[in-house]
Amino acid sequence: MSPPRQAIRGGALLCVVLLFVLFIMTSRSPDPVRQSPSIEKLFSFGRTQQPWVVRQPQPWTTYDGGIEGYTVWSNLYLSGGTLIAACETEEELDRIPKAHNILSHFDGAEILPPGPDVWTATASADLAGDQFGDAVRLPGVTYLFTDPPGLRGFIVHHYHFIVDLLVPAARAVASARAAARLPQDTGPARVIFPRCGEEPSWRDEQGLNSWLLRTMFPKVVIEDKSTWDDWARGDVSYVFEQVVIVDRRAAHTAKGNVSRWGRMNGNVPAIDAPPGFWDMCSSAMARSIGDLLRVGRFRLPVVVYIERDSQPLLNPTSNDALVAGLKELTGRAEVHIARVQGMTRRQKVALLSRANIVIGLNAEDLLQIAWMQVGKGNGVVELFEAEGFTFDYALLAHMLGLKHIAIQGNRELTPMMWSQHPSGKRGPQNKGVIDIDANMVLSAVVRLLEGLESAVEE
Incomplete structure (x- = not known):
């Protein structure tokens, strides 16, 4: 064999030996150390990233507050269609409300207490490490409305959608976040209707429910029963960063004003929410609509009297006296005499979202x-016929944090008079044409104006 060929063969053999040695050294080198990400870092409130998956350790569920039927949770799990509170200790488990105060089960015919396939609470001692597997994080705040769909429930009535579900949910979340010293949210990231399908639905015939959600919260994700069923059939678990569960049957387990007036939201005003918690929602609505009517251009308090042209309505004498008295306030306020029944939905928002004082019949x-x-002191003056009484709009005003003054014929209802009304009695509301003491109404408006003027001076 010639010397050049021997050199080539020797070089090839040397390369093979070197590659073999390199392979042995690499295979014996230790694995790189990988540190698990901090749960506190991953689950910080207000993160806008897409949902992500985490294996272990799982974040613990905490009960953030609320009342019967309006409960707020952080890191609540959903697995196989079951909501699961995975508490860290037995003490935390004992602190959460009873299941029937949180949720109910709707089987298509009747509403029942929640079974273990709907709601489960467990402590770490009972929690297997692989119970959830991978948990997909659903970031932001979720509103979970469990009302049944269609005419069988109340959800398709726009009034009940606002006063039973939306406003109380916002108040409960605001209270929980304030207690935890978290920033107030700017609205829900998603709204879920787990019992409502395409038909029957959570939507009302006029389309007001969907219009409200889409206008007030333009970026909101809305899910219904079809998505909920998809989640239940899948083999992936989910974890809500923060969620408020609103359940009608659970709310009616409460005492106090709930049992007295028969209204699920009767105790909502007692939830200790920050003053003005609703302002960011109403401001969002106003921004979406725009200032169609140029309301507030005089930089004075805006007073709106809702005048009606169909029953119930004020008799001409009372109405004319009230309108004349309001016109005399134009040096102190921007006064609008509005027949909202003839206005578009956008015009109503453009006017009322900038109102400081609203006067109207029940x-x-x-x-x-x-x-x-x-x-700082906005309020409502509600007008009743003699002996007439109902808690509906007073309750809404109190939930929002507005001042409320009730004029009943020729007298102003004091808090003591409100409390003396028999439990659940609404009072007569069968008169089509109603007499009101206009001077008493004007006196109430002036008091509210004085409060607004004092707030400006401060």
């Missing part, structure tokens, strides 16, 4: 106070 028009901001 009628469906007063639902428009939901667009008001609380501000």
Whole structure:
């Protein structure tokens, strides 16, 4: 064999030997150390990243607060269609409400207490490490409304959608976040209707429920029964960063004003929420609509009298006296005499979202106070016929944090008079044409104006 060929063969053999040695050294080198990410870092509130998956350790569920039927949770799990509170200790487990105060089960025919396939609470001692597997994080705040769909429930009535579900949910979340010293959210990241399908649905015939959600919270994700069933059938678990569960049957397990008036939201005003918690919601609604009517251009308090042209309505004498008295306040306030029944939904929001004081008969028009901001002393003057009484719009005003004054014919109802009404009695509301003491109404408006003026001076 010639010397050049021997050199080539020797070089090839040397390369093979070197590669073999390198392989042995690499295979024996230790694995790189990988540190698990901090749960506190991954589950910080307000993160806007897409949902992610985490293996172990799982974050623990905490009960953040609320009342019967309106409960707020952090790191609540959903697995196989079952909501699971995975508490760290037995002490934490003992602190959470009873299941029937949280949730109910709707089987398509009747509403029942929640079984273990709907709600489960467990402590770490009972929690297997692989119980959930991978948990997909659903970031932000979720509103979970468990009302049954269609005419069988109340959800398709726009009034009940606002006063039973939306406003109380926002108040409960605001209270929980304030107690935990967390920033207030700017609205839900998602709203879930786990019992409502495409038909029957959570939507009302006029489309007001969906219009409200899409306008007030333009980026909200809305899920219904089809998505909930997909989650239940899948083999992946989910964890809500923060969720408020609103359940009608659970709310009716409470005593106090709930049992007295037969209203699920009767105790909601007692939830200790920050003043003005609703202002960010009403401001979002106003921004989406725009200032169609140029309300507030005089930089004075805005007073809106909702005048009606169908029953119930004020008799001409009372109405004319009230309108004349309000016009005399134009040096102190920007006064609007509005017939909202003839206005578009966008015009109603444009007007009422900038109102400081609203005057109106106890009628469906007063639902428009939901667009008001609380501000520093904004309020509602509600007009009743003699002996007439109902808690509906007073309750909405109190939930929002608005001041509320009730004029009943020729007298102002004091808190003591409210409390003396028999439990659950609504009072007569069968008169089509109603007499009101206009001077008493004007006196109430002036008091509210003085409070607003004092707040400006401060």
